[in-house]
Amino acid sequence: MTADRAGRGATLTAAAAAVLLTIGFVLAMAGIGPVPTASAAPGDNPDTDYASVSLTEVTPSTVTSSSGRTVTVRGRVTNTFDRPIHDVIVRLQRADPVTSTNLRTVLGADASVYGTATGFHKVTETLAPKQSVEFAVDVPLSGGGLQISQAGVYPLLVNVNGTPDYGGQARIADSRTMLPVLSLPADRARAAQWVSPGSGAESAPLLGRDGSVAANDTNPAGFTFLWPLAAPPQQAAGTLGGDTADIRLVGGDLTSSLEDDGRLGKSLNALETVAGVGESGDTDRSESRVRNAICLAVDPDLISTVQSMASGYSISEDPADPESPTREGDGSTTARKWLQRLTHVASTMCVTALPYAQAGLDSLDRVGDKKLTAMALTGAYDTVDNILGVTSVRGLTLPAVGAVSPQGRTLLEGRAGSDAAAVVSTAVDPAARARTGSALVGRYRSGELPVQTYDPGVSAALGAIGDHPVAPSYLPDWQRPSLAGESAVSRRQTAAASLAFPMLDASPPSSSDSDSDPVTAVTGRSAFTMPPTYWSPTPDDARTLLDTAGLMVASGVADPVPLTDVVSGLGEADRDADLVVPGDVDQLAAYGYPLSSKDLTEVRRDVELIDRLQDSFATGNDLPFTPAEYIDPLRADLLRTVSTPSTTNTIVSRIERPARLAAIGATVTHMQQSVSLLDPSGRYTLASERSPLLLVVRNELALPIKVSLDITAPSELSVGDVGVVEIPAQGTRQLQLPTHASSSQSATVRIALVTTNDVPLSSPVDLSVYANAYGKALFWITIGAAVILVLLTARRLWHRFRGEPDPADEDRPEPDEHERQLASTGYQQRLAAERVTEADEREQPDPGERA
Structure with a gap:
């Protein structure tokens, strides 16, 4: 059916529209139900209650001079209406080639923007409710078709019209995608425009004699x-390291994602496709060069979590409470296999962190x-290297939000290993771009920080592919077209065309090329590309992207540049530019929802306690792990607390951040309470005034x-200090504190x-101490007794030296002969004499017996 025939059909139905509306009104009043009317002309927005259209193939995915003329x-097409749709027809429409400013917005633009249209093609006479029908539209590239005459990326609109029951003809569904055009085949109409270079007339320099472009x-x-x-942080906070406990996850999302049909499982399959893992035979040279320009950017938190999962993990019922009940995780085998595959892929390609x-x-x-800061930036590379066994490319920080604030720039300036950043082109001052023309090379210098830019529209298109489309946070709301009605094929085609866009967005050569910017002429244009952090490509997406990039390289419109060359070249960037908030994006979202004042206070407190606790642990070669290995998981928890969402999802700042801070605080408090004094309770009695x-x-x-x-003690009890004491791990130690009591109170x-x-550490212990001491009274009694003893001794010695008897001995009786004899004998003689005496006494008969 042609466009003219469709117009006549619309005219005929218009005459009956009033009758149909009247009948519909009567039926509605009778309670039969709502009745749609002829709501739109072919150029208006479709009523999504009528039908949906899903693209299954676009051939060729990239137009070249050898891909044919069509x-x-x-x-x-699927009827989503509750009544039949008649005379279903379809046509293609295209808009002008996209530019960097409308690369993303054109897909959400009004259909009137798609001004070039082909004729209608019939799909089916009648489409019953819930019924689907396949269609194929084959249109010429030029005459009578899409009227494409030069290279570029063209937006396509698949326009499906039909006539619902009780209504007129309307656009019942549409689908939008993009078509990249690298070159064009021969064409008679264009050949007629060709002029010999020597004739003096002007002709497009890329136009061939046969009309090819x-x-x-x-x-x-x-x-x-x-x-x-990457993946959003999944570890529940509050678990210490050193293999002292299995990690806890906040839920089972990561386990499901690692499965073959999960997001990370499919992403790894796609990555294996890009890396050529498992491929047999030789690949073409252009594809090998493309692979050299692709670099895997890994989130260290993801792979460290997966590595820990492989050794066993649990799932917490309350992530904010480290002591909450848990259930055992069942994804250890899945995690181990996924990490093994990733390690193999990483060994074959460029890797950064x-x-x-x-x-x-x-x-x-x-x-x-x-x-x-070191753990978040430079330490990230170490983590990736240690787990994957690679040597990562360092020197370029990749913020998830695609923007760097002046404060972030201060943080990065001069840091070894992270002294440059990659941001979206809308995060640098447009005036600086226009003034220097540096948009072509995408390199700038803000203060002392070199910056590499990438196109946000390209990134957004790449984020839309796969089973879990995402919209990056640096994309304004008005640039976010709905993807709900777009098929995987249409989104994949858009992503491939967007990838090709910066390589095809070049003006034809002219005589003014010799006067162009010498840096631009040498360096070329920038096609530095970075998808959103949490994108989800499938293997089919990966193959399409790889083929598109390979075609661009093979045709000479793109030159693969390894990441190492990009990093080294950034050191020479000399085009000044200011860092700004990406246009029409909330400032908090643009910089990743920085910590609030309340959260900042908690984080600083936890950081200080963690650092001081680590310094308090003993070190030694005989320990199973170092203090850093034991306590670094808490620092990692803090980094997860300040994680920035790369999409518009703000759950990190609204829900997860307070929960993580609560768990970290609980663990730090538990560590402090885990070192304690055993309270003897009751009264403590010292044996003497100096008992320990x-x-x-x-x-x-x-x-x-x-x-x-x-120690805090009253003045009457002095307690000595034992200095620094080392308490063994999971053990006890007895301490003896020297004391001196001056009172028995x-x-x-x-x-x-x-x-x-x-x-x-822990809570203080209050001891009630009682000492057996008499204080000053005992001291003076002792002094008095000593004085008396000295005086009495001196008196006796005085009388002895003078040869006089001591008056104290005057009442003592004189010794008899036996006592004198004993006094003059030795000890052994006295002992023998006593034994003889005792024997004589035993031999003497008892007087009673003699009687």
Whole structure:
């Protein structure tokens, strides 16, 4: 059916529209139900209550001079209305080639933008409710068709019309995608426009004698592709390291995602397709060069979580409470296999690291802790290298939100290993771009920070592919067309066309090329590409993207640039530009929802306690793990707390952030309470005024810790300090505190445990101490007795030296002969004499017996 015939049909039905409306009104009043009317002309927006259209094939996916003179679009129309639809027809419409400003918005534009239309093609006479029908539209590229005469990326609208019951003809469904055109085949109409170069007339320099249009390879784009592999943080906070406990997850989402049919499972399958893992035979040279320009960007938090899952894990019922009930996870085998496959893929390609857990640069700058910042940025590369066994490419920070604030720039400037950043082109000052022309190369310098830019429209199109489409946070709301009605094929075709866009967006060469910017002429245009962090490509998506990039490279419009070359080239960037909030994006969302003042206070407190606790642990080669390995999981929890969502999902800042802070605080408090004094309770009695005070310290932590005592005692009881004491891991130690009591009265002593850097441990213990001491009275009695003893001794010695008897001995009787004899004998002689005496006494008969 032609467009004219469709117009006549519309005219005929218009005459009956009033009658139909009247009948519909009567039926509605009778209670039969709502009746739609002829709501739209072919150019208006479709009524989604009528039908849906799903594209299944676009051939060729990229137009070249060898791909033929026609474009074929296949799809399926489904009647979603509750009544039949008659005279279903379809046609293609196209808009002008896209530019960087409308690359994303044109898909949501009004149908009137798609001004070039083909004739209608009949699909079916009648489409019953819930019925689907296949269709195929084959249209010429030029005369009578899409009227394409030059290279570029063209938006396509698949327009389906029909006549619902009780209504007139209307556009019942549409689908939108893009068609990249690299070059065009021969065409008679264009051949007639060809002019010999020597004739003096002007002709398009890419137009051939036969009317073909060649690819513009005079200024190839520098193609670099970063392949993010990440997931939102899934570990529940509050678990210590050193294999002291299995990790806890906040739910089962990550386990499901790692399955072959899950998001990360399919993403890994897609990555294996890109890396050529398992392929047999030789690939063409252009595809090999493309693979060299693709670099895997891994989130260290993801792979460290998966590695821990492989050794066993549990799922927490309350992520905010480290002591909450858990259930055992059943995905250890899945995690282990997924990580093994990823390790194999990583060994075959370029690898770099995303910031740990997508930590927000603004939040890190506000916290101001060097250890935490190092773990998020430079430490991220170490984690990736250790787990995957690779040497990652360093020197380029990839913020998930695609933008860097002035505070984030301050954080990055001068940091070894993270001294450049990649942001969307809308996050740099447009005036600076226009003034210097640096949009072509995409490299700038903001202050001391080199910046590489990428196109947000290309990234958004790549984020829309797969089973879990995402819209990046740096995309304004008015640039977010609905993807609900678009099929996987239409979204994949749009992504491939968007990928090709910066390589095809080049003006034809002219005589003014010699006067062009010398940097642009040497460096070429930028096709640096980075999808949203949490994108979800399928293997089919990956193959399409790889084929598209391979075609661009083979044709000469793109030149693969490895990431190492990009990083080294950024050091030479000299085009000044200001960092700004991406247009029409909320500032909080643009910078990843930085910490609030309340949360910032909690994070700083936890950071300080964690650092001081780590310094208090003993070190040694005989320990099973280091203090850093034991306590670093809490720092990782803090990084997950300041994680930035790469999409519009704000659940991190609204729900997960308070829960993580609560769990971290609970664990730090538990660590402090795990080192305690065993309270003897009751009254403590000292045997004397200098008896030691005996105490027992218990350490329930997995590492030895160095502690000291903070003692508060009254003046009448002095308690000595034992200095720094090391308490063994999961053990006890008895301490003897020297004391000196100056009173026998009961005294209350408060003893608190603190670390060597004054972190309080557990709760203080109050002891009621009683000493057997008499105080000053006993002291003076003792002194008086000593004086009397000295005087009496001196008196006796005085009389003895003078040869006079001591008056004290005057009442003593004189010794008899026997006593004198005993006094002059030795001990053994006296003992023998006593024995003889005792024997004689036994031999003497008892006087009673003699009687």
